[in-house]
Amino acid sequence: MAHLNSLSIAARITLDAHNLNSEGTEGNQQQTRMVHIIDQQGQRAIVNAISGDMFKHILVGHLLPLLEEAKQPLSEPARRLDPDRITADDAFIKKAKQHKGPNSELLTEILRDCSLTDLAGALFVDAALPRKSVVEFGWVIGLPATTDGRPITTTEQYFHVKYAADRGKAAGGETTVGSQPIFHRPASSGIYAFICNLDLYRIGLNDITRKYVVDPQARCRRASALIQALAAILLKPAGAQRNTQNPHIVNCEGVVATSATSLPAPTVSPLHDNYRDQMEKAADVLNGIKSGGVRVVKFETLADGVRTLADLSNGIELPN
Numbered sequence: 001m002a003h004l005n006s007l008s009i010a011a012r013i014t015l016d017a018h019n020l021n022s023e024g025t026e027g028n029q030q031q032t033r034m035v036h037i038i039d040q041q042g043q044r045a046i047v048n049a050i051s052g053d054m055f056k057h058i059l060v061g062h063l064l065p066l067l068e069e070a071k072q073p074l075s076e077p078a079r080r081l082d083p084d085r086i087t088a089d090d091a092f093i094k095k096a097k098q099h100k101g102p103n104s105e106l107l108t109e110i111l112r113d114c115s116l117t118d119l120a121g122a123l124f125v126d127a128a129l130p131r132k133s134v135v136e137f138g139w140v141i142g143l144p145a146t147t148d149g150r151p152i153t154t155t156e157q158y159f160h161v162k163y164a165a166d167r168g169k170a171a172g173g174e175t176t177v178g179s180q181p182i183f184h185r186p187a188s189s190g191i192y193a194f195i196c197n198l199d200l201y202r203i204g205l206n207d208i209t210r211k212y213v214v215d216p217q218a219r220c221r222r223a224s225a226l227i228q229a230l231a232a233i234l235l236k237p238a239g240a241q242r243n244t245q246n247p248h249i250v251n252c253e254g255v256v257a258t259s260a261t262s263l264p265a266p267t268v269s270p271l272h273d274n275y276r277d278q279m280e281k282a283a284d285v286l287n288g289i290k291s292g293g294v295r296v297v298k299f300e301t302l303a304d305g306v307r308t309l310a311d312l313s314n315g316i317e318l319p320n
Helices: 052-069 090-098 102-112 114-121 216-235 275-289 302-313
Strands: 008-019 022-026 029-032 034-038 043-052 122-124 129-131 135-137 140-142 154-161 181-199 248-258 294-299
Touching: 008 102, 008 122, 022 129, 022 248, 043 181, 052 114, 052 135, 052 140, 052 216, 090 102, 102 129, 114 216, 129 248, 181 216, 216 302, 248 275, 248 302, 275 294, 294 302
Parallel strands: 029 181
Antiparallel strands: 008 181, 008 248, 022 029, 034 043, 043 140, 122 129, 135 181, 140 181, 154 181, 248 294
């Protein structure tokens, strides 16, 4: 069995003609998300990006049915993908308001009664009781232009018009505005840097008492579902505008790192060209501290990356 404390993935994903994450609209023009970064040469750049919030949302959408299949407990708000999860459950809120003991007891109940809250986190405001997510995403950032100015990630605005079945009113010089409004929507294409960390050792761990309150078998099932959901993200990044701008996933290459010790699985941003070599060297350094604790697997294609994650999701052994 594979002993895992933490897992990280760093990858470059080529996405074409997508609009997974926009800022909003101005008039009839939709605005795409752009971020300011410092590239590997130390130069400032402005590039298209997809927020980590969006990818967390995508992960939860894939994770929910996997937890149901694994027969892990779920609160009713979690089943309907309420972002507040168990903290929006009326029965839990009532019980929590009547609770006179320490917050650690409430946290134990949260972890045992809702596996999605255990993995994805939530904040119970009434008791100032946070459950930090086991999953951490960074912004998915488009690579900036090369040193010679050749763009790697680009965004264009495209003209659209809403289809109206009854267009007879537009004859004889009358306007189609109202029945066929026009709008402009962006489409972005490029190579994107993707990073994600999974603190698998925290599954079922009460962060206040620092004790595991979920049985080992259930914790392993939750970990397996979480890694499979991460693989599903690579296959189907189910963000916005997919009904007419389903992203073309052209390629995916990267590194999956795992750690069997308290030392973290290393992560280096794919914004740097040598990120895979750097992750291997970081793993060598960590293995010099604790022998054999960190493992790094490179992958060159989407299929290989998914296979690596699928293999890790089978036969997991977590710390106890």
